[in-house]
Amino acid sequence: MRQAQLQRAWAEYMLAGDNSVDEAQDAAASPVLRMARLQSSAQEMPKHKRQGMYQDYYFDQKIDHFGLRGNETFRQKIYINGDSYVPGGPVYLFNSGETPASPSYLAAGEPYALAKATGGMLIIMEHRYYGVSYPVSDMSGPNMRYLTLENALEDIAHFVRNAPAFVNKTVGLSIGPENKWIATGGSYSGNLAVWLRKLYPDLFHAAYASSAPLLISTNFYQYDQVVGRALPCAQNISEAVLTLDAVLDSGDRSLISSWKQAFGLGALKSDSDFAGALTDQLSNTVQYYMPPAKGSGSSDAIDTLCRWFSRSYNNPLQNFADMTAAYIRNNGIDPVTAYSSASGADNIDLYQDGRSWYYQTCTQFGYWQAAPPEPLRRLRSKYVTQEWQSKPCRAFFGEGVTGQPDVGALNKKLGGLFPNVTRVVFVNGLNDPWSELSVASDPSVAAINMAYGENVVITMSKASHVTDFYFSSSRTDFGVDIARKRILAAIKSFL
Numbered sequence: 455m456r457q458a459q460l461q462r463a464w465a466e467y468m469l470a471g472d473n474s475v476d477e478a479q480d481a482a483a484s485p486v487l488r489m490a491r492l493q494s495s496a497q498e499m500p501k502h503k504r505q506g507m508y509q510d511y512y513f514d515q516k517i518d519h520f521g522l523r524g525n526e527t528f529r530q531k532i533y534i535n536g537d538s539y540v541p542g543g544p545v546y547l548f549n550s551g552e553t554p555a556s557p558s559y560l561a562a563g564e565p566y567a568l569a570k571a572t573g574g575m576l577i578i579m580e581h582r583y584y585g586v587s588y589p590v591s592d593m594s595g596p597n598m599r600y601l602t603l604e605n606a607l608e609d610i611a612h613f614v615r616n617a618p619a620f621v622n623k624t625v626g627l628s629i630g631p632e633n634k635w636i637a638t639g640g641s642y643s644g645n646l647a648v649w650l651r652k653l654y655p656d657l658f659h660a661a662y663a664s665s666a667p668l669l670i671s672t673n674f675y676q677y678d679q680v681v682g683r684a685l686p687c688a689q690n691i692s693e694a695v696l697t698l699d700a701v702l703d704s705g706d707r708s709l710i711s712s713w714k715q716a717f718g719l720g721a722l723k724s725d726s727d728f729a730g731a732l733t734d735q736l737s738n739t740v741q742y743y744m745p746p747a748k749g750s751g752s753s754d755a756i757d758t759l760c761r762w763f764s765r766s767y768n769n770p771l772q773n774f775a776d777m778t779a780a781y782i783r784n785n786g787i788d789p790v791t792a793y794s795s796a797s798g799a800d801n802i803d804l805y806q807d808g809r810s811w812y813y814q815t816c817t818q819f820g821y822w823q824a825a826p827p828e829p830l831r832r833l834r835s836k837y838v839t840q841e842w843q844s845k846p847c848r849a850f851f852g853e854g855v856t857g858q859p860d861v862g863a864l865n866k867k868l869g870g871l872f873p874n875v876t877r878v879v880f881v882n883g884l885n886d887p888w889s890e891l892s893v894a895s896d897p898s899v900a901a902i903n904m905a906y907g908e909n910v911v912i913t914m915s916k917a918s919h920v921t922d923f924y925f926s927s928s929r930t931d932f933g934v935d936i937a938r939k940r941i942l943a944a945i946k947s948f949l
């Protein structure tokens with residue numbers, strides 16, 4: 455649950471600042487792309503924009519596309535930016551995935567930059583069961599059954615089929631068969647972009663997927679290994695974790711309780727919840743890492759974290775405890791609410807994005823970030839298992855939701871690391887733990903995907919999760935500017 459909140463906050467932060475693409479780089483022969491350069495900036499205020507704010511619209515979406523609820527509908531939030539649109543230009547669709555749709559993306563971020571550079575329209579669509587787009591009255595187990603990948607993908611396809619009338623009615627712009635649709639997204643929504651191109655090639659001409667973990671896994675221990683490679687102090691942390699596991703193995707409740715107090719996690723009754731809480735700071739430091747801009751005076755998040763382990767007067771476990779306690783204290787985290795695995799199970803109120811994502815992982819994706827098996831080095835306790843992460847699924851959603859989804863069948867259907875698609879731009883930061891489930895996980899995997907069709911695989915050695923999707927291209931010190939120029943070039947070649 456906490457992960458979804460952090461993702462949303464991070465996305466809003468990343469969207470601040472200049473996200474423009476270098477427009478001087480336009481060798482396009484397409485009339486649409488040439489017209490995009492000639493558009494006057496002095497235009498009448500578009501219908502969809504009033505006083506600098508973008509209006510939200512709602513599309514009547516089917517509750518279930520596969521028969522359970524007939525033609526009953528719910529209201530699905532849509533945003534549209536047609537400021538740069540040239541008739542006949544591409545339409546970029548961004549489904550916001552496991553976070554609410556935000557109008558921030560209409561004026562910043564890579565989909566916006568691509569639309570601006572190519573005379574395109576940008577449409578943002580909220581994923582069912584996120585934000586305000588709920589087809590049910592509460593989030594009880596039975597009411598979650600319409601939250602499936604299949605329904606989510608068909609939501610998008612159904613919208614695209616009906617988009618000409620919807621767009622004309624809402625913003626007064628015309629689109630039709632001549633417009634090429636490009637699916638875009640980052641992380642889970644990057645998966646959606648690839649799978650839309652695979653399953654609906656008649657609707658989507660191309661796709662751009664940032665940090666897409668296409669290989670669905672219930673035992674994602676590789677996550678921890680990437681975190682370890684990114685942290686210079688990984689060996690110190692590993693030593694601390696091994697010592698902590700010995701403490702937990704001892705069964706000495708007094709000793710265990712004293713260490714929980716030292717970590718600022720004394721309120722957690724479960725030893726596994728305690729061990730799991732220690733992954734929070736490490737994971738988020740690496741997953742959302744960016745080197746500080748030169749001359750900014752900002753501290754480096756990885757250096758700051760590792761500085762705790764340079765204190766030779768303490769053993770590694772005490773350093774880990776002091777660091778975590780400060781993290782809990784400084785961020786005002788309530789350990790029980792944030793880290794107790796059963797916290798919130800009985801709360802079935804709407805508007806809990808973390809609950810929606812947990813349901814998707816329980817029923818279809820897994821993505822359980824377990825400790826690596828021996829003899830691999832690990833930065834998380836052996837008590838952080840896939841069983842511990844999946845066990846609360848029943849408490850949240852009922853006995854029928856076991857937390858053991860058939861990921862093999864889904865990978866077979868969707869292709870896993872080899873989706874057999876064409877005209878897709880895959881982008882990954884190699885410091886991103888999720889890259890281990892992506893086409894960038896191995897050079898041979900990337901090569902096979904590039905050899906199939908007109909696909910492009912772009913990697914950034916110093917970047918992390920969805921960096922290219924959110925972050926400003928004005929930074930020239932860690933590769934995002936080069937990546938975004940290559941993304942634009944690839945999209946133009948597809949057009």
